[in-house]
Every structure is written in C-alpha cells, then in structure tokens.
Amino acid sequence: EPEVTQTPSHQVTQMGQEVILRCVPISNHLYFYWYRQILGQKVEFLVSFYNNEISEKSEIFDDQFSVERPDGSNFTLKIRSTKLEDSAMYFCASSGRGRVGTGELFFGEGSRLTVL
Amino acid sequence: AQSVTQPDIHITVSEGASLELRCNYSYGATPYLFWYVQSPGQGLQLLLKYFSGDTLVQGIKGFEAEFKRSQSSFNLRKPSVHWSDAAEYFCAVANSGGYNKLIFGAGTRLAVHP
Numbered sequence: 001e002p003e004v005t006q007t008p009s010h011q012v013t014q015m016g017q018e019v020i021l022r023c024v025p026i027s028n029h030l031y032f033y034w035y036r037q038i039l040g041q042k043v044e045f046l047v048s049f050y051n052n053e054i055s056e057k058s059e060i061f062d063d064q065f066s067v068e069r070p071d072g073s074n075f076t077l078k079i080r081s082t083k084l085e086d087s088a089m090y091f092c093a094s095s096g097r098g099r100v101g102t103g104e105l106f107f108g109e110g111s112r113l114t115v116l
Numbered sequence: 117a118q119s120v121t122q123p124d125i126h127i128t129v130s131e132g133a134s135l136e137l138r139c140n141y142s143y144g145a146t147p148y149l150f151w152y153v154q155s156p157g158q159g160l161q162l163l164l165k166y167f168s169g170d171t172l173v174q175g176i177k178g179f180e181a182e183f184k185r186s187q188s189s190f191n192l193r194k195p196s197v198h199w200s201d202a203a204e205y206f207c208a209v210a211n212s213g214g215y216n217k218l219i220f221g222a223g224t225r226l227a228v229h230p
Contacts (some may be wrong), residue, residue, distance in 0.1 A: 004159065033216060043160070043206060043220035056217055091160065095216055105216050107152075107160035 002026040004108035006092050012114045013082055021077045021111045023092030032075045033093040033105065034067065036060070043091065049075065082115045089113075118143045120209050120221035128227040129197050137192040137224050139181075139207030149190040150208040150218065151181055160206065166190060177201070202228045 005024045013019050025032050034046040048055040049067050066078045075094075079086055089110040096104075119142045129135055141147055148167050152160040164175025171183040181192045190207060204225045208218040 031216065035218075035220075042222050043208075043218075045217045045219070048216060058217075093160075093216075104162055104165070105160075105218065109157065109159040 002106075004092055004094055004106050006090075006108035006111045008111055009109070010112045010114070012116065015084060015115055016081050019079045019082055019086075019113060021079075021090050021092075021113070023075045023077070023094075023108055024073055025075055025092070025094030026096075026106055027073070029094035029096050029106070031055075031095045031097065032067075032069070033095075034077045035091040035093065035107075036088040037091070037110075038085075038088040046077075046090075079113075082113075084115050087113055087115045118147075118209055118219045120207050120219055122205075122207055122221035122224050124224045125222070126225045126227065128229060130229045131199050132196050135192075135194045135197045135201070135226070137205050137207075137226070139190045139192065139221060140188050141190060141207070141209045142188065143209055148210045149181075149183060150210070151175065151179070151190075151192050152206045152208060152220075153177075153203045154206065154223075155203040163192070163205075197226075197228055199228045199230060202226055 007022045032049045035043050037043045045058050047057040047061045064080050068076050089112050091110045092108045093105045121140045123138050150165045151163040154160050163179050164173050166173050166183045174180050179194050183190050204223045206223045207221040210218050
C-alpha cells in the first residue's frame with residue numbers, strides 16, 4: 001500500500017538553528033500539506049502546496065517557515081531559526097485531489113522536533 | 117470560525133464492549149467531517165468521512181459514525197471493541213472551499229482492557 005514517509009522521525013536541535021523536515025508523498029499525488037501537533041494540543045494545519053506554490057497557509061506559518069518541492073519526490077518544510085515553541089510533531093500529508101470532498105488525505109508518521 | 121470539540125480526553129473500555137466517541141463541531145454551512153485514528157508510532161489514518169447523503173456512514177475496522185445536524189455532532193461508534201483499537205482518535209471538519217484544510221479536535225485516547 002502506498003504511503004507517505006517522513007524523515008527524520010525525531011530531531012533535537014538548539015534554539016536558533018535551521019531545521020529541514022523531509023517528506024516523500026505518495027508518488028501520483030499532486031497536493032501536499034504540513035500539519036503540526038504541539039504536545040497535548042490539537043493537530044493544526046500549517047500549509048498546503050500545489051503546482052510548486054503555496055495554496056493556503058495558516059497564521060502559524062510565518063516567515064520562519066518555508067516549503068519546497070526540490071525534486072519530483074521530496075517535499076520539505078524548513079524552519080529557519082527554531083524557537084522553543086516550534087517543538088512539536090510535524091505531519092506531512094498528500095492527496096490526489098485538492099478540494100476536500102474529492103480526495104483523501106494520507107498522512108505520514110510524523111517527525112518529532114525538539115528545540116532546546 | 118470552525119472548531120471541533122472532543123469532550124472526552126481519555127476513555128477506557130473493556131474488550132468486547134461497545135464504544136462511542138463524541139465529537140461536536142461548529143461550522144455555519146454543511147461541514148465535511150472526518151474521523152482519523154493514530155496508533156502508537158503510526159501516522160493518522162482515515163476511518164471514515166461524511167460529505168453528504170446518508171447521515172450514517174460506515175468506515176474501516178468496523179467503525180461507523182452518525183451526522184446529526186440538529187446536535188452539531190458526528191459521534192464515532194463501534195459495537196464491539198478489540199484490543200487493537202487502542203489508539204488516539206481525532207475528529208476533524210473542513211469546509212468545501214478549503215484545499216483539504218482540516219480543523220482537528222484535541223483527540224480522545226482510547227484504552228482497551230482485556
């Protein structure tokens with residue numbers, strides 16, 4: 001069964017460092033997403049991406065965050081200068097279609113980021 | 117603004133017992149509703165979804181959910197729980213215009229006693 005894979009599964013970093021979280025979406029999917037879950041809190045939408053540009057982003061997704069699809073298979077989330085409050089589980093997801101109701105979201109297992 | 121409330125943070129049931137996980141949503145128009153499950157070390161897996169039509173929807177693993185517009189609820193049910201159902205369950209809502217932008221509830225952690 002096709003699946004979304006994420007690396008690393010856990011990363012520990014110092015405050016102020018740059019972090020790149022990587023995702024390999026399902027191969028024929030065209031829409032990509034990042035969500036995050038701070039420990040004990042809700043899963044929150046960060047950003048959606050289609051056709052090499054951001055479709056929608058939340059208030060959380062400020063200038064410290066960026067996303068990229070550097071090649072045909074990877075989808076990355078970069079945090080330029082990490083803060084303590086960026087500590088969370090980050091989920092990548094992909095779907096074959098964009099509008100909700102037309103396509104199911106497939107989530108990866110998550111990348112846990114710990115900022116010290 | 118859209119929101120989802122899952123009133124129960126933790127639920128414990130005995131294996132073989134029935135289960136109902138509560139979900140209430142706040143959304144002005146007809147919502148798109150989802151239940152996801154997250155087993156330890158796993159990603160979020162879609163159990164079922166409601167877009168329109170029959171208000172009782174069937175999902176995978178023997179789960180079902182019923183959409184009740186009058187109560188703004190979308191409760192998840194299973195008639196007989198298995199030990200492997202122990203996991204965290206998330207209810208989510210989306211609007212028809214969003215590019216799969218889901219609003220999640222806080223989750224309900226289910227423990228199953230043998």
